[in-house]
Amino acid sequence: MSLFNKVLASVGIGATTVDTKLHKVNYTINENITGVVEIVGGNVEQQIDAIYLSLYTNYTREINDTKVSENALLKNLKINEPFTIQPNEKREIPFSFELPAAIPVTTGQSRVWIHTGLDIKNAVDPTDKDFIDIQPTRLASNVLSAIQNLGFRLRKVDNEQAPTYLRNRAPIVQEFEFTPTNNTYRRYLEELEVIFLDQTSKSVEILLQVDRRARGLGSFLSEAFDMDESFIRLTLFENDNISAKISQAIENKMR
Template sequence: MSLFNKVLASVGVGAATVDTKLHKSSYTINEMVTGVVEIVGGNTEQQIDAIYLTLYSNFIREIDDKKVNDQAALQSIKINEPFTIQANEKREIPFSMDLPSIVPVTTGHSRVWIHTGLDIKNAIDPSDKDFLDIQPTRLASAVLSAVQNLGFRLRKVDTEQAPSYLRNRTKIVQEFEFQTTNNTYRRYLDELEIVFLEQSERSVEILIQVDRRARGLGGFLSEAFNMDESFIRLTIFENDNIQAKLADAIESKMR
């Protein structure tokens, strides 16, 4: 091929392209994502140094008391050794990637995607972006249903930057915020937030934030200094009476 074609390829004109093809688009947390990365050569041969797949999620973080949208790389893998793609050559490389338990469910404004990038020396690197539909595990779904059966309504779901005490475990957390509809709970609680810390087929570890309703002058002072929030760390197993276990934990913070 001519030098002219190589120069054009270096600035992205007539260069190699990449397209990631997933075997399916919907996945459950802890499932393995599989597919192939298809590379098609351009008008001239090019050296492909590396192909990277990176799992991303959007999230919200606070900067100077303002909420801004950001994105977090949750996992990245390299799927090849260096090779040369010839002009107009088509090559497929299979891959598999485990979904970590911290990946958020794609509900509300939460989005998850795989970014594919080719590392081509002295050239503009082509890339591809594929969105995933992430569903909760069976046990996580059972936990959320049990909370609603206790008398709470799911108000919103946000993916946010992990608080400082959790950042050694994860960059982001997905918060399920519930508002009480039960008269008994309404007397004591403002809201309930649940974060899934670890998930497997047989167990889930959750963090429950209980926001107690202010009662009297002492209660208002507690709210003023953010002392009205209590935390419960709880592991729920598949054979547990989930609703009863959650009720016991929540009610322990109402006494």
Template sequence: MSLFNKVLASVGIGSAKVDTKLHKSSYTLNENVTGIVEITGGSTEQQIDAIYLSLYTNFIREIDDKKINDQAILSQFQLNEPFIIQANEKHEIPFSFPLPSVVPITIGKSRVWIQTGLDIKNAVDPKDKDFIDIQPSPLANSVLTAIQNMGFRLRKVDNEQAPSYLRRQTPIVQEFEFTPTNQTYRRYLDELELVFLGHSQNSVEILLQVDRRARGLGGFLSEAFDMDESFIRLTLFENDNLSAKLSHAIEAKMK
């Protein structure tokens, strides 16, 4: 009977199960995710080679002008050394890990989840999936609010594959796309795009893409070759006058 149970467990029937229990489901950037991984033994003893937690998000990949929905691992952690779990035994492992600075805010179609996996030799690896909400840090929220108060409307938010020069830092970027609503900006700009590159306790690093409105034949040619897009890299601090610093940087690219 024991041999039969082992055969069943090897194909996932009566195998060990995993359940991740988070202490909460909503987090702010710079927080640690904490919880307990609960492993319940199946119908026979099994060796657990590893327990790993993977932080995932969804994003859009563009291939040959087609947009494809994909998913990316933002970070991954191994929790334990190999151990034996007996039939019907319960084993709990507490965990805590920091959210990476590139984790996207769960706004629009953006999703973030933790996938827990057991690595069991010669068996189907059990998995568990838990979605979490990611809220902007107070400073990131202030940056987004300042841009809207300056005369921009948030049009859409997408997770996209990171451009080649950023892929060493992150597989994806979250792009906030704004359109101008006041006359000053509408006269010169088509849109403004923002990406958060990094967060600390009292600062954020952002990348702004200023898309200037084409003017005349020269403007049309610039737009055709993507030369109308200008980039601004800024570090913003808690005590900054955000609206003044942002507007100064944007208006310098409008000239």
């Protein structure tokens, strides 16, 4: 009977199960996420070689002019040393780790989740999947509000594959795409894209991509050679006049 149970457990029948229990599901960037991984033994003892927590998000990337949905690994964490779990034994392993600054907020089609996996030798590895809600920091929210108050409308938010010059930071970036709504900006700009590069409780570093309207022959040539898009790297602090600083940076690129 014991041998039969071992055979069943090796294919996942009557085997060890795993359930990750988070202390909460709502977080902001750079916050610590905490919880416990609950492991319950099956009908036979099994050797648990490792428990992994993997943080994922979804994004899109272009392949031959076609957009493809992918999942990006943002963080991977091993939380235990090998151990043996007995039949019907219950164990709880606590964990805590800091969410990376590159994690996207969960708005629009953006999703973030924790995948828990047990590495069990010669057996089907049990897994668990838990979605979490990521909100922007207060300062990041102020930046987005300031841009809208300047005369821009948020058109869409996308997670996309990071460009080459940012890929050493994270595999994806989250782009907030704005369109101008007032006459001042509509005369010169097609759109404004915002990427949050780094965030703390007291500062944010952003990358603004200013897409200027083509004007005249020189501007036509610039657009043809993809030179119409200008980039602004800006660090903003909690005591800054955020609207004024962003407005000045955009206007400098419009001249």
